[in-house]
Amino acid sequence: MSEQTKSKPLIRLENVSKSYDGGKTYAIQNFNLTINQGDFVALLGPSGCGKSTTLMLLCGLYRPTEGNIYFGDRLVNNVEPKNRNIGMVFQSYALYPHLSVYENIAFPIRQQKGVPKNELDRRVREVAEMVKITELLDRMPGQLSGGQQQRVAMCRALVKNPNILLLDEPMSNLDARLKLEIRDEIKKLQADLGLTSIIVTHDQDEAMAISNKIAVIDDGIVQQYADPNSLYDMPKNLFVASFIGSPPMNFLEGEVEVFGDKVKFKNDQDDISLPLAMVDVDRLTSSKVTLGARPHHFIFYDDQDVPGNTVRVHVEYVEPLGKELLLKCHSGTTPVRILSPLTDREFEGKDIRVGLQRSMINIFDSETGENITIR
Amino acid sequence: MLIKKREDQVKGAWRYIFLLSIFSLIIVIPYAWLVARAFTTNTGEFTLSNWSFMWKETPYFRGLVLPVVWKSFGLSLLFASGTAILMLALTIPTAYAISRTKFPGRPLLTKLMIILDAFPTVALLIGFFYVLNAFGLMNSYFGVILIKVGMSLPGTIWLMKSFFDHVPWELEWAAIVDGATRFKTFTKIIIPVVKPGAAVILINSFLSGWGEYILLNLFIIGKSTTMSTFIGMTLNNEGKIAVPFGILAAASLLYVIPVVILFSISQKTLLSVQQGGIKN
Amino acid sequence: MKQPTIAEIDRKEDRKARRRSKRFPFMLMSPFFVLTGLFVIVPILIMFVMSFTDMGLTLEWNFIGFKTYARLFADPALKTIILRTFIFVILGTICSVLSSIFITVITTFYLDTIYRKENAGIIFRIIWLLPSLTPSVVYAFIWNYVFGPTDYHLMNIVRSWFGLEPITWFALYPQQILFLAVVITSASSSIILFSAAVRQIPLHIIQAARVDGASPLYICRKIVLPYLRWPITQKTLWSVLIYFCTYEIIFLLTKGGPAGKTTTFAYYVYQNAFNLKKFGMGAALAVVLVAMSALLGLLVLRVFKVNEQLQDPRMDI
Known part of the structure; x- marks a missing residue:
């Protein structure tokens, strides 16, 4: 054809x-x-x-x-x-x-x-x-x-x-x-x-x-x-x-502020800055946004060497899926599921900081539910 | 432990069987009496002479003669089959229309059917004379079939409707998408699917036609010779029955046996599909 | 000549299709309409018109307005008959529904489900179905002979074992015998429906209750009877209607006698029209009977919520 x-x-x-x-x-x-x-x-x-x-x-x-x-x-x-x-x-x-x-x-x-x-x-x-x-x-x-x-x-x-x-x-x-x-x-x-x-x-x-x-x-x-x-x-x-997606996308509620060429996503737990070019701020109806990140879009760091722009989560338990690990965590009261490559590291019961693959995350206007990310 | 439990169960069962047996005597004794009398003389000796109406004309009282029974038997068979077939032929399309199509007046028609089903048939009898006369159907078995079917249709349609209600819509959709018209879908796909329900209607109507008495007695004036009138004529003179009891018992038995056979063959179908006309 | 476009063909086809689907239900129902119209509706109308005449043996349409009704309601016998009918209907319904529940529960629940004695269950069910399968003349014949007057008849044979003289059962106990015969057929006709309802109870529910240690009686009360509630309601209402309209078995067994002791309203209609040939009076009585049963029918309509049982077609074709 x-x-x-x-x-x-x-x-x-x-x-x-x-x-x-x-x-x-x-x-x-x-x-x-x-x-x-x-x-x-x-x-x-x-x-x-x-x-x-x-x-x-x-x-x-x-x-x-x-x-x-x-x-x-x-x-x-x-x-x-x-x-x-x-x-x-x-x-x-x-x-x-x-x-x-x-x-x-x-x-x-x-x-x-x-x-x-x-x-x-x-x-x-x-x-x-x-x-x-x-x-x-x-x-x-x-x-x-x-x-x-x-x-x-x-x-x-x-x-x-x-x-x-x-x-x-x-x-x-x-x-x-x-x-x-x-x-x-x-x-x-x-x-x-x-x-x-x-x-x-x-x-x-x-x-x-x-x-x-x-x-x-x-x-x-x-x-x-x-x-x-x-x-x-x-x-x-x-x-x-x-x-769409299984395990489903994680959602963190928060507010945004614009600082020069950066936008800051803030909630009780964390503080993440993103390039302004990534977010269509004109479409915001309020400062309330939802940050969406898929389970495999997190970055793991060694304990000693954690940079800024991370999310602090408490790992409740770990589910081995064979080729990777599924960490069931909480950020504050919000449940978060994270996929990690196989590792010997002990996660269970610990508080850890994980980074985000910033090019992969999505920002939604919490009021309208619309995705306001620019790629 | 396990064995003891089993014994308990068996004993429990016998208790209920015993209880029900006592209760069932009220039916078993009269019917057993009927069977016994069909094969005995008044004084209790075994005989087959009661059955002589099956092969010859039997004189029974002051020169009156019982005809050979097979003509009556065949006539009853014909009447019952005619009733059943006409009933089915009218019930199926109407029940399908009420169950599966929408048309103005559908709720009204349905309500009317229930009212008609509850209608006292005795109230219709007078009018039947005029209608049958008008069509020249007086003294015709076909005429009696028509009024019998007309009277029982609302109830049967309502029962049949519940069978159609249970046919999955997907079958109908599939046939329509495959290019069949609604009529073709109805005849080629839906009717074969509701065969068990149709069998219930057919058997019920057959039994009802087989046992019909009063309409035949009223509208085939003095000439009806079906099985029911064969036996019924002997009941008409206030219990003073001229036909010997043994002969009547034999004739009654001959009349009941086909029903019992038909029912035994079909009881599985009847019990498994007969959920009654109106479901919750 | 201009070829029609696809859109034009489609529009034409659609008009045809809509007409066809409008006609379709009526096409299916037309034989029913014709038969019911001629053989049910027309007789009803004839009866109604006739109730305003004093038609007798001469079959003359002599209209006398409401005089037949006036005569009818002035008849002192009518009150007795109506009262007797109500007692017959109510007692009969109660007895037949209760006994068919009893038989169903024992056969289909205890014997089939709990004790797994299906064969016993089937035998009893067939025994209890016999009366409703038996043609009415044979059924009447059986009772006539069980309670016949001579010393050859069953009950009198039983009496003779105790050295008692034969008695004329039908003269002494006509109402009781008739009642017994009617209750048994009516109970018999409910058993299939009730059995089917008991069979619909998911077996695992009963098994779970058994595992939890519930006694059969408890299961019967808490699981089986609630499942039967709807069939029982349905059958009770129908029994009322059927008792109300019963006349054939009365005609065959007692002819309403002796001395009118077993005449119910429906039989009274029959007697007036066909034994006494008072067609006008019979028709007027029939109208009253129809009015009363129509009230019952309306009750049935309320209980059965007819509209909820009509599903809309799930397509627009």
């Missing part, structure tokens, strides 16, 4: 709102999202945030209350699902329990008129081959394991050569190991077919691993829409920052 078609917007949601109760409450409100041809987009958010509603709007099972949805230039607000050329995999897989695997996969084609029998058979077998379930074709869905059911659901979604593949929490019913396996398979399949895909998930690891763009959704609004790395490094606000 050429670069040109790849960057073409395929799906646009413009100020889309959906209410189920005639406007009293909204599942999503003023929702904007653009998805390019060939993208694998994850809609990530806590349960009830509106991500599934978005998917249902895209597949056409719901009509938007307000706003417009476009596939390319075509306004599809009121286009029926069957005319949208989409494939969809459901959380429970929704295999038709009374039909064999073969008939399950053939069902979408049987709904299209005038597909000859041998053509139908060829397409079913082709897609079964691709997902490697040829030997299951004669079974009934009830006889399949969770992973096999998932694969059959994939086949059923792919068999009609859809333009868009929608996946609604497709892996949430699988055990951890199978999840990783299926995740890789889906990613590979998507890349091979160059198929524009949208996955709904509440699992940030899954979203980070599988997609090339993530829309973090909360309260029916897209909080941030970016590729996984920028989402991780430069979360747009406190919600995204706290939602």
